[in-house]
Amino acid sequence: MNAARPLLEVRDLxxxxxxxxxxxxxxxxxxxxxxxxxxxxNGAGKTTTLKALARLLPARGTMHYDGHSLLHRPPxxxxxxxxxxxxxxxxxxxxxxxxxxxxxxxxxxDDRGEIAADLERVYGLLPRLxxxxxxxxxxxxxxEQQMLAIGRALMxxxxxxxxxxxxMGLAPIMVQKVFxxxxxxxxxxxxxxxxxxxARLALSVAARGYVMDGGLITLADSAAALxxxxxxxxxxxxx
Amino acid sequence: MKAQRHPLLFWAGVVLVAAALxxxxxxxxxxxxxxxxxxxxxxxxxxLSLGLNIVVGFAGLLDLGYIAFYAVGAYTWALLASxxxxxxxxxxxxxxxxxxxxxxxxxxxxxxxxxxRGDYLAIVTLGFGEIVRILMNNLSSPFNxxxxxxxxxxxxxxxxxxxxxxxxxxxxxxxxSGPVKYYYLLLLLLVAVIVINLRLQRxxxxxxWVAIREDEVAAKACGINTRNVKLLAFAMGASFGGVAGGMxxxxxxxxxxxxxxxxxxxMVLAMVVLGGMGNIWGVIAGAMLLSFVxxxxxxxxxxxxxxxxxRLLVDPEVLRMLxxxxxxxxxxxxxxxxxxxxxxxxxxxAGQAG
Numbered sequence: 001m002n003a004a005r006p007l008l009e010v011r012d013l014x015x016x017x018x019x020x021x022x023x024x025x026x027x028x029x030x031x032x033x034x035x036x037x038x039x040x041x042n043g044a045g046k047t048t049t050l051k052a053l054a055r056l057l058p059a060r061g062t063m064h065y066d067g068h069s070l071l072h073r074p075p076x077x078x079x080x081x082x083x084x085x086x087x088x089x090x091x092x093x094x095x096x097x098x099x100x101x102x103x104x105x106x107x108x109x110d111d112r113g114e115i116a117a118d119l120e121r122v123y124g125l126l127p128r129l130x131x132x133x134x135x136x137x138x139x140x141x142x143x144e145q146q147m148l149a150i151g152r153a154l155m156x157x158x159x160x161x162x163x164x165x166x167x168m169g170l171a172p173i174m175v176q177k178v179f180x181x182x183x184x185x186x187x188x189x190x191x192x193x194x195x196x197x198x199a200r201l202a203l204s205v206a207a208r209g210y211v212m213d214g215g216l217i218t219l220a221d222s223a224a225a226l227x228x229x230x231x232x233x234x235x236x237x238x239x
Numbered sequence: 240m241k242a243q244r245h246p247l248l249f250w251a252g253v254v255l256v257a258a259a260l261x262x263x264x265x266x267x268x269x270x271x272x273x274x275x276x277x278x279x280x281x282x283x284x285x286x287l288s289l290g291l292n293i294v295v296g297f298a299g300l301l302d303l304g305y306i307a308f309y310a311v312g313a314y315t316w317a318l319l320a321s322x323x324x325x326x327x328x329x330x331x332x333x334x335x336x337x338x339x340x341x342x343x344x345x346x347x348x349x350x351x352x353x354x355x356r357g358d359y360l361a362i363v364t365l366g367f368g369e370i371v372r373i374l375m376n377n378l379s380s381p382f383n384x385x386x387x388x389x390x391x392x393x394x395x396x397x398x399x400x401x402x403x404x405x406x407x408x409x410x411x412x413x414x415x416s417g418p419v420k421y422y423y424l425l426l427l428l429l430v431a432v433i434v435i436n437l438r439l440q441r442x443x444x445x446x447x448w449v450a451i452r453e454d455e456v457a458a459k460a461c462g463i464n465t466r467n468v469k470l471l472a473f474a475m476g477a478s479f480g481g482v483a484g485g486m487x488x489x490x491x492x493x494x495x496x497x498x499x500x501x502x503x504x505x506m507v508l509a510m511v512v513l514g515g516m517g518n519i520w521g522v523i524a525g526a527m528l529l530s531f532v533x534x535x536x537x538x539x540x541x542x543x544x545x546x547x548x549x550r551l552l553v554d555p556e557v558l559r560m561l562x563x564x565x566x567x568x569x570x571x572x573x574x575x576x577x578x579x580x581x582x583x584x585x586x587x588x589a590g591q592a593g
Binding site: 054056074075076077078079080084085086087091092093094095096103104105107108149152153156 | 443446447449450453454456457458459460461462463464465
């Protein structure tokens with residue numbers, strides 16, 4: 001990582017809601033092809049960090065993606081540069097069909113043939129979606145909606161995927177399935193920044209992890225080391 | 240959709256509807272020219288409803304001040320084609336100017352409301368509608384621009400070639416009164432408006448509007464420039480209102496701020512909701528229904544009472560509003576997605592899967 005410049009580089013990032021600081025000067029980086037997780041308790045500032053990266057919240061500091069600053073980019077421009085957010089709480093278009101949702105993921109592309117090929121690829125990865133292609137997204141189960149949100153993001157051909165709490169509100173069996181999908185996406189070479197409350201799960205799939213607490217990053221290490229760290233085990237793994 | 244399955248049946252239907260629409264004013268004229276005027280107003284309400292449908296139905300932005308754009312279009316026409324300023328521009332110049340000014344008004348309203356949704360947006364738009372009406376009411380001093388509550392009179396009719404659309408003519412032995420001629424002009428405009436709406440709905444922008452209506456964060460995550468796309472919805476919707484307003488001024492020959500009250504905004508919204516938000520054909524049906532049924536009641540309630548009871552028990556105007564209200568309540572109870580809903584609204588309300 002020292003030799004090549006990281007794909008995503010964050011330095012001294014501050015985000016505030018009105019006068020209340022939610023992220024108080026954090027720094028981290030994600031190298032191309034890497035899966036990195038951001039773990040921590042509710043309210044630690046993880047989702048806020050992700051929203052700032054996706055330019056949905058105003059922020060101060062340095063955010064570099066692929067060598068250029070994100071600070072003054074509008075949110076809709078990011079997808080064209082290969083950075084796609086999978087929003088928290090699934091965020092699918094409930095009254096659009098599964099197929100229409102996936103189509104929206106390719107909204108910014110005009111290479112029809114390639115889009116069709118990508119759709120086949122997404123259906124191959126998520127066969128449930130193909131079975132339900134004509135169904136309204138709002139009628140899918142929670143897990144299927146999360147899969148759809150990921151599938152929709154893949155339709156934009158992302159280089160960096162920002163995943164916001166993909167396990168939230170899902171049955172344990174669905175959480176397993178969603179994480180299997182995330183792993184196969186990563187195996188295809190997509191860089192992933194994963195924000196997750198379920199620390200054990202996140203650390204079991206990511207290469208490295210950052211622990212957030214009270215708007216600050218308190219620990220940064222390889223996933224294996226964090227899993228073995230007594231402080232992490234006590235605070236986040238319930239041991 | 241149907242065109243692919245039964246092409247012959249589809250086109251036969253189109254021809255039939257076209258023939259009926261063409262013959263309609265001649266039939267209505269037999270019942271009295273008043274009915275042709277009502278038909279013309281109904282078409283204007285279809286323009287308005289289709290315009291509002293872009294904002295409310297497609298993009299999901301609740302607008303309670305839509306009549307303001309109708310007012311902008313009407314006043315544009317009135318000021319550019321009346322003795323008030325001594326200007327008499329031709330119709331092909333005023334109509335685009337009216338549409339453009341309404342478009343600008345749409346952006347002016349849209350820009351400060353970009354972050355608002357639902358109730359908050361409704362309140363701001365409601366205020367905007369009132370601001371425009373009150374401006375028209377008060378822009379009479381120190382410089383007399385709108386002539387205040389007295390309104391503007393002697394507004395020019397549409398003139399194309401040598402044809403004056405307010406005067407009667409006889410062609411091929413058939414008498415065409417002013418309203419009948421306007422009817423055909425409006426019908427022509429209507430076809431254009433419907434075609435534009437259908438194309439918009441199926442366009443990339445149409446999809447972006449639906450995405451914003453469904454989930455704004457997800458729409459941003461899909462790379463949609465939500466700010467521009469919302470402004471575009473306001474601007475496009477407003478420009479239809481502007482065209483309708485211009486035609487209104489030219490047909491009536493007189494306008495005053497009284498024609499652009501909140502009640503009218505609510506009426507247009509009721510047409511959109513009753514017909515079926517988001518579905519162009521439903522919205523047209525809603526506008527037609529809410530334009531014609533009250534008029535029908537107006538003309539039937541009084542004679543019916545005199546016939547049944549020998550005297551007038553209830554004032555027709557009161558009954559009209561009562562029946563109107565009851566019809567709205569019943570529709571929302573029995574067909575909550577509107578009479579002819581957009582396919583996805585219908586599925587949602589029916590709780591069905593695809």
